[in-house]
Amino acid sequence: MNQHFSSAGATLPPGDVAPAGDVVRIVDLKRRFGRTPAVDGVSLTVRKGEILGIIGRSGAGKSTLIRCLNGLERPDAGQIFVEGREITGLSERDLQPLRRRIGMIFQHFNLLSAKTVEDNVALPLKIEGRSKAERLARAAELLDLVGLADKTKAYPASLSGGQKQRVGIARALAARPALLLSDEATSALDPETTRSILSLLKDINQKLGLTILLITHEMEVIRTIADRIAVLDAGRIIEEGPVWSVFADPQSEVTRSLLGGIRPQLPAAIAGRFARSGREAILRIDIAGEAARRPLLQELAAAVPGRYRLVHGGIDHIQGEPVGTLFLGAATPAGRLAEVVDFLNARGARVEVLGHVTDDV
């Protein structure tokens, strides 16, 4: 892997080689603007072949983190290693070859309107001084990969947003980067086009083993393609883990709020009928992994007598793991609701009693 850096001129202090498999390693990175700590001690690793999603609200520090990573911003403290080479502190000249190891795609595509699709894709290779024949062959190969083989001679203005982003992806891959950095790459696209671009990115990740760092404010994007998620807030990583487990059991209020839009909610028609005298409790049951695989409801009915019915919810699959929320109506003999909650908790479910209804919702 290090052969790419023969001209980088960066020397590594002993012991500072990133472990094999880490494409990016960020250690205690800090960057402040006046009194604002935009990035406030971020440590993060992007492993070879994975898709890591970084999510955060507006102002969380995502752009600053990216700008530090691609060398556009100088951090105040901390270190960034790309394929084991430290980039922090390098001169602009020494940074250039390392910068080429990172391909970027952007929200607004950043294509050159006066150049054809093929020339846009080949541009990074022109900058590298590759021959025209080599550039055209690589552009053709990449346009085929992104499904635009018939648009070689077209100009960006004649393309749809999704097609423009496909050109952006092809261009980002031209110089065979170690990392693809996606900065809100689907934020300007409609939901259907977003799905097709995400599916293309996943496909490329699997086919080429390409490592992807994806910055977004949309949980749906993370859910669809990321392996791991890191939640950034006020310049800090406040939560990190496999996507399915963070979705199943978010630890922070910020993550819960970011997940708000895509987590199942009790329909307002039911919540609006909560009544003090209701006999039937409505429970929210969050389950994932093992708890979602077992016949939980059957076991519950056998352990605590009562009438149980599913009023809303279901099981989704994230990275092949079952993750879901069930809204259960539980009419149990007086005083036994606590047993239901304890039973479910003991089997790894998280349970919340939302309210009570009369039997007819």
Ligand SMILES: Nc1ncnc2c1ncn2[C@@H]1O[C@H](COP(=O)(O)OP(=O)(O)OP(=O)(O)O)[C@@H](O)[C@H]1O
């Ligand atoms: N050049 C700058 N000068 C002053 N303050 C800055 C500068 N760049 C960023 N900031 C501040 O740093 C904090 C983090 O900003 P940043 O743009 O990195 O967040 P973000 O997560 O990318 O937000 P968004 O999603 O809105 O782009 C914000 O409070 C922002 O106002």
